[in-house]
Amino acid sequence: MAPSQKVKAAFKAMKDIGIPEEKTKPALKKLLTLFEKNWDLIEEENYRVLADTIFEYEDSEAAEKEKKKIPGNVDQGEVFEEAAQMQDEVQDEPERPLKRLRLKHQGQAAPSHGQHSPSSACALKTPKPEPGEPEASPSQQVRPLTGPPQPVVFTRNKGKQPVSPQVCQKDKRTAPERTSQALQIKEPGVTPRQKQPTLIIPKDEPFTDDMVSLEPLAVVRPDRTQKEVPSNSTNPAGSQAECVHPEVSKSINGVDKGLETLASPSSEENQIQEADVSKKSPANIDIAASSLGEVKLSLSCNPRPEANGFCFPDLQAVLKKVNDNCLTKYKIMDPEFSVIKVMEEFCEYAGKLGTKVDGVHQERADNMVVVMDTNPTSASNSEPACVQSDDQSVEKDSIVADLNTKSLVVVQQQQQLNPSSMQILDVTSDITRGMETVKVSLEKSDCDSLPLFHYITQNVVAHKADINFSLAQIGDQDCCQSCVGDCSALSPLCNCARRGGGESSYTSDGLVTEEFLDKCISMVQNPEKDYLVYCKECPLERLKNEDPDPCKGHLKRTFIKECWTKCDCNKNCGNRVVQHGISHELQVFWTGEGKGWGLRTLEDLPKGSFVCEYVGEVLTSSELHERNLRESNDKHSYAVLLDTEWGTRALKEAEILCLDATVYGNVARFINHRCSDANLIEIPVEVETPNHHYYHVALFTTRKISAFEELTWDYGVDFDDGEHHNKAFRCLCGSNFCRNMKRSSRSRSTLTLQ
């Protein structure tokens, strides 16, 4: 062929692959000079060397342009756009395969694609088709690419051998998987003998659930103008034998929406918290966490700027170097120190701080106190019949009575309470942990010293307290089976309402009637008058002394009888108040008056309002006595004595019941004492029992109370009873009628804080 025809043929070959004449011309000139017009060399492999030369010109032009760009101004979006563009080019420009082929020569990203093109300089192996891997057919010229740009790894072409991309060794997928991702690019006009190389683009790492559920917490990126670097591999340092994938960080990818980003300040903006660090930073650190506790820590190590390529060195060697460095640099004395241990600790603390207990994250510890799930009494006693209505499961077999939600629950002892099982309680918002229908907040100050206790909403029976009862015990006279609707509005009164002294105890507003209330107040304030009964041999005195003192007298109280399960009236009947629980906003606060914590109302309360029940463990007076002997050092006392059927017969100690709110209690355990003119009064309320052996201690307002007033209750403490094993506190109630100052010889009330 004449030289002019050879030139024409060269132009045509280039034109076929989309290269215009003006680009071909200088390259061809250069080659003719270089090869001394040896056209064979130029024509070889369908003018391969010519195409390469043209691309080299192109690339050096692009490199020139790159140099003019200001480094560091590339954002993640751009990076991705460019990377995605590169993929698009693979898809959209099959007519320019040689450009891709040329990349493998360099082992680096083409400057025209920016510094973000994935590449590796250490991929030197000749391609080995995977066993069973079918060769891509010409029809597979373009494969649809999804997701981030993937690395294409090439073997270096020495001399004039056809170059082929090599599947990275890291790609351990099965042959069929790879096949489906294979991309063959056919150069136009290529004869079978001149078969073009097949570009095999490694598939994405298998897309697993854990990847989906990971979201970057923080992306610490150094200079983005630096080259994307390969991630880890355990190749020996300096080995050029194997290549590694330049990973495309999922954090850059910006996928995985809707996943938990713990450290992200804003969930609206792509949930990536990004910290720019010095351009000289040697690493990218991505930390991603899922709500399942998985944490993915991704370190991308940037090679030194002068590096021409990068292969990850021996991981052990790196770890050793870091360990040694830490030991000296941070003056760590422990020779056992290791970076891996630090990472384990990272996981440990992430687990601890991220663990939800009772729906509350532990990291919100500022506002929390730890409630220790312990009950020394229960733990020290192996009696099987313990009652617990806290959030522990209830064994049906052991329920003594079929009770409604607000009544006593008797269950088999579930387990010994373990002091190590801690509960986190967000006490500032609600010390009841949602157990009451209203929140009981805690004023934030000094909440650390809030005593540890189990919040319960109804009494629980301790070991020996004998309060077995059943529906069968409730006779027709003890309930209202023919009532419909609201019993408090009935005339004549129903059986239940009448039991409160012939008058209805409640108004239609759910307040204790004025008359009933005044009677109760008078009873407590002037007990000597009419309401005391005396035992021949007082069991309480017997507990204190073998040679008992004479009975000091017990109040003969007036009870409220509420309708209950066996009654046919409406569940919202006006004769059901206490059983519905707390309905006013209350707050536990630090009194700062030497009395410790106290309770106050956050809303105005009219006279006769039900505030709360005094709830605790039901135990016998002898059990309480033993308990007090054992734990005599407690700062505060939380036990009250229940009245019983005093005067009707000789009572045994086991029949006298007490409520102890030391370990299990409700908000009432914070109510402080005030002598005589307290703004609350306790009224015994009969709900599920037809007798007065066991009942509910309900606290009602004695007058109108303004919001933020402290709620107080006259415990009926006899400050002169020096013989009592549990010394009464020095009263700081501030009342003009304080018995502690006057040392009055008032008789001991039947409801006495022990």
Ligand SMILES: C[S@@+](CC[C@H](N)C(=O)[O-])C[C@H]1O[C@@H](n2cnc3c(N)ncnc32)[C@H](O)[C@@H]1O
């Ligand atoms: C049922 S607790 C009341 C809540 C208690 N203030 C607290 O911080 O847990 C009863 C204890 O509170 C203290 N207390 C109650 N009223 C008091 C008063 N008027 N003067 C001094 N201390 C009082 C006593 O230590 C008493 O044993």
